Amino acid sequence: MSAHPATCSSAPVLKERGQREVFCGLTGIIWLHRKMQDAFFLVVGSRTCAHLLQSAAGVMIFAEPRFGTAILEEKDLAGMADANEELDREVGRLLARRPDIRQLFLVGSCPSEVIKLDLARAAERLSVQHAPHVRVLNFSGSGIETTFTQGEDACLASMVPTLPQTQEKELLLVGALPDVVEDQALDLLAQMGIAPVRCLPARRSNDTPAIGPNSVFALTQPFLGDTHAALLRRGARHIPAPFPFGAEGTLLWLTAVAAEFGISPDVVARVTAAPRARAEKSIAAAAETLRGKRIFFMPDSQLEVPLARFLTRECGMIAVEIGTPYLHAELHGPELDLIAAGPTLSEGQDVDRQLDRVRAARPDLTVCGLGLANPLEAEGLATKWAIELVFTPVHFFEQAGDLASLFARPLRRRAILEAPNLEAAE
Amino acid sequence: MKLAVWTYEGPPHVGAMRVATGMTGLHMVLHAPQGDTYADLLFTMIERRNHRPPVSYTTFQARDLGADTAGLFKSACQDTHDRFQPQAIMVAASCTAELIQDDPGGLAETMGLSVPVIALDLPSYQRKENFGADEAFLQICRALARPMARTARVTCNILGPTALGFRHRDDLAEITGLLSELGIQVNVAAPMGASPADIQRMGAAHFNVLLYPETAESAARWCEKELGQPYTKTIPIGARATRAFINEVRALSGSTLPVDETRLRQPWWAASVDSTYLTGKRVFLFGDGTHVMAAARVARDEMGFDVCGMGCYNREQARPLRTLAREFGLEALITDDYLEVEAAIEAASPEMILGTQMERHIGKRLGIPCAVISAPVHVQDFPARYSPQMGFEGANVLFDTWVHPLVMGLEEHLLHMFRDDFEFHDAAGPSHHGAKAQPLPHSTPAAPAAADEGGSMPPPSAPLSLENIVWLSCAERELKKIPFFVRGKARRNTESFAFEKGLREISIDTLYEAKAHYAR
Numbered sequence: 009m010s011a012h013p014a015t016c017s018s019a020p021v022l023k024e025r026g027q028r029e030v031f032c033g034l035t036g037i038i039w040l041h042r043k044m045q046d047a048f049f050l051v052v053g054s055r056t057c058a059h060l061l062q063s064a065a066g067v068m069i070f071a072e073p074r075f076g077t078a079i080l081e082e083k084d085l086a087g088m089a090d091a092n093e094e095l096d097r098e099v100g101r102l103l104a105r106r107p108d109i110r111q112l113f114l115v116g117s118c119p120s121e122v123i124k125l126d127l128a129r130a131a132e133r134l135s136v137q138h139a140p141h142v143r144v145l146n147f148s149g150s151g152i153e154t155t156f157t158q159g160e161d162a163c164l165a166s167m168v169p170t171l172p173q174t175q176e177k178e179l180l181l182v183g184a185l186p187d188v189v190e191d192q193a194l195d196l197l198a199q200m201g202i203a204p205v206r207c208l209p210a211r212r213s214n215d216t217p218a219i220g221p222n223s224v225f226a227l228t229q230p231f232l233g234d235t236h237a238a239l240l241r242r243g244a245r246h247i248p249a250p251f252p253f254g255a256e257g258t259l260l261w262l263t264a265v266a267a268e269f270g271i272s273p274d275v276v277a278r279v280t281a282a283p284r285a286r287a288e289k290s291i292a293a294a295a296e297t298l299r300g301k302r303i304f305f306m307p308d309s310q311l312e313v314p315l316a317r318f319l320t321r322e323c324g325m326i327a328v329e330i331g332t333p334y335l336h337a338e339l340h341g342p343e344l345d346l347i348a349a350g351p352t353l354s355e356g357q358d359v360d361r362q363l364d365r366v367r368a369a370r371p372d373l374t375v376c377g378l379g380l381a382n383p384l385e386a387e388g389l390a391t392k393w394a395i396e397l398v399f400t401p402v403h404f405f406e407q408a409g410d411l412a413s414l415f416a417r418p419l420r421r422r423a424i425l426e427a428p429n430l431e432a433a434e
Numbered sequence: 435m436k437l438a439v440w441t442y443e444g445p446p447h448v449g450a451m452r453v454a455t456g457m458t459g460l461h462m463v464l465h466a467p468q469g470d471t472y473a474d475l476l477f478t479m480i481e482r483r484n485h486r487p488p489v490s491y492t493t494f495q496a497r498d499l500g501a502d503t504a505g506l507f508k509s510a511c512q513d514t515h516d517r518f519q520p521q522a523i524m525v526a527a528s529c530t531a532e533l534i535q536d537d538p539g540g541l542a543e544t545m546g547l548s549v550p551v552i553a554l555d556l557p558s559y560q561r562k563e564n565f566g567a568d569e570a571f572l573q574i575c576r577a578l579a580r581p582m583a584r585t586a587r588v589t590c591n592i593l594g595p596t597a598l599g600f601r602h603r604d605d606l607a608e609i610t611g612l613l614s615e616l617g618i619q620v621n622v623a624a625p626m627g628a629s630p631a632d633i634q635r636m637g638a639a640h641f642n643v644l645l646y647p648e649t650a651e652s653a654a655r656w657c658e659k660e661l662g663q664p665y666t667k668t669i670p671i672g673a674r675a676t677r678a679f680i681n682e683v684r685a686l687s688g689s690t691l692p693v694d695e696t697r698l699r700q701p702w703w704a705a706s707v708d709s710t711y712l713t714g715k716r717v718f719l720f721g722d723g724t725h726v727m728a729a730a731r732v733a734r735d736e737m738g739f740d741v742c743g744m745g746c747y748n749r750e751q752a753r754p755l756r757t758l759a760r761e762f763g764l765e766a767l768i769t770d771d772y773l774e775v776e777a778a779i780e781a782a783s784p785e786m787i788l789g790t791q792m793e794r795h796i797g798k799r800l801g802i803p804c805a806v807i808s809a810p811v812h813v814q815d816f817p818a819r820y821s822p823q824m825g826f827e828g829a830n831v832l833f834d835t836w837v838h839p840l841v842m843g844l845e846e847h848l849l850h851m852f853r854d855d856f857e858f859h860d861a862a863g864p865s866h867h868g869a870k871a872q873p874l875p876h877s878t879p880a881a882p883a884a885a886d887e888g889g890s891m892p893p894p895s896a897p898l899s900l901e902n903i904v905w906l907s908c909a910e911r912e913l914k915k916i917p918f919f920v921r922g923k924a925r926r927n928t929e930s931f932a933f934e935k936g937l938r939e940i941s942i943d944t945l946y947e948a949k950a951h952y953a954r
Contacts, residue, residue, distance in 0.1 A: 026493075055444065056530075150467070378475035
């Protein structure tokens, strides 16, 4: 990556190792189980894991969820019960009750990792037992190893070694997107003449993509470092690009993909002209609220760097601090190249010290987790909950305006509520 | 290992956090991995707290496990002490830290901190949230409260209200007001609103008022034994229980001051003719033991409902609940498996559920109205308005809350009269609610439902059971004319009646004979 002196790519990184106020990777199950419609996520963990899953969604999702927790009990830990036999029994019951399930993910948690319960072997054993109807995989969403969106990364990475082999030159889109957004991306790529395009994760296990030495892949999410590495190990090649957030990010992402397939910038320009104009128009509306406002990112989803690029370059915001749980040089490099130098870049967290910096900087908007949002609002600091950014369709042209609006809404709301009371003034 | 989809209670350390967050001047240091910080949002989002819970997490990671997690804990303790300068520090381990056995209590003791350290032992793989709250409050009292001279005037402590409790904020206000009418000042209300310094002067009160056995029964027992303070046993939920509570307080305090009942509207609201339609409505109750036991008495004695099922998710209350259920002629359901609760509700097919947010969802699926009477809580359980469950205003609130989900009296008659109206049909649901209720799915086994007149019949030799009684199609059609909210009951009653009479099939006559038999 070229390091231009005026960008963040050469900025020093403040590395923090204190208390981290973040979700663990299990949280990813909340969106992954909606995306993969024939998959079930079985967390092997504690009551805390189960409580997290039902609390983190903000509201309980009460359609029969395709996730659950096998709660470890005293007898499992004391060795009075064979945890593997117990797991086999619970999986058997679960699959009997849900015959529609084709993929089962055994998800490791903090307790299962600490007691070294070997879920990889359990997955192999259960795969044999339940083949060919159900395939059993495993990954860890534990808080001692994964932060929030890294759960999705671990899940997708666990699927890569099992993908069938192909020699075709095919494009693979990697990252769980809402179906409507994924369809838009596929449509744009098809209009440029790129087809077929496969997606990881696939909506149903029948559509599982194949992979091989001629495959190329583009990431749609900035937190997929392990999946990226696993795909490289399978011989696939990565198309580095900024992420498809905002009109600019989407255009750069599509241009990079098109270049890989020998498609000229003219074709890209023609196909993207209309949606890009729509995106720019809708971003402009929100940017009126955002321009000149100072924004502070607490580390949360690893979306912070691309979002800072979008908000500073397309919405006229000023970044004060860009905190991210993990700064992945290879994936975030193209983004950092585009962000003007100035903001503090921080990796990891020491939450109380970071809050001291927020209070000193008094930004107009702080992007943070749900645990911090109301306390900061009560101190007079407007916030944007980070979790909404992973639960809302925000990628590609048609959602670029929505993405900008997510940041504008807290500021607009604050302005409405703080407006002088005209009736009282009369 | 037990499969859980939804849980009624969090882990024990969340209960301890409810105690710490309710208090002031106390800080908790929790040895836990980073993901456990999700618990903060329970307080800041669900309860809309404007401060972070006073909890510091060590947030150890995998790479720390081989190194020095104990050192991490000690530095977190020291940072907490220096930054927040609390009057006392409470230390505990979450489920993962319990496994690595760092002994937070022992570590904190060796640090020579200038404030008292309260160590909790929370068995995460055996116990749950309510235990954690009860245990944390007990240990706080043991560490800080001491016998001392009583106040000159009669005072009491109020025990039990915590952060994230079901209407604790308003119950505390209501009961404080009621005690004040009786001339009794509250010495300390705890945990909610109390500081460690307040806990230290708990011994000055003459007696204790225990509002929530779930979170404070152990502390109340300890105070009785160590501080010589008797405590109240009546939970003042409902008009009758509130009056009984007043008598209990009078006996403990010697107060003879009158209590003004003019604010209490619930008894007249229940007695007025508009409420006649509530008579004998079949209700199913589920929640924490204390709220369910209180609500069952209110439902039967003050609302005129027919309690057709009750249960609780906290085993600690299983014994008294089973006793009460037997008094109601019922078998109590003690489980924390919501699928079991759903099955029990479906089988009982009540006309209304009084439950938790979980039962509200069960009710939605089964098309049964539900009012929420107990934790686990949801953002809706923290209304902006004053809305206690306890005391006289609490009785008023119960009346309104429990009646609201139902089809109202005259509307119910109209549904009987015009049940074939294409817009005003029985599946449309109460007119004052937006959501459309779905009729109850019948739990009748497939064979009798498929049977027609002259259709397949069970062999005459088969022993008669509720399962092989056959509905003749004319009776089945007649049953469908009964509005959905009583249809389940009519079906069950008719089948029981037929079984008792030894009838193998149900005709229209059987249906109406059963109706007359069960007429109330």
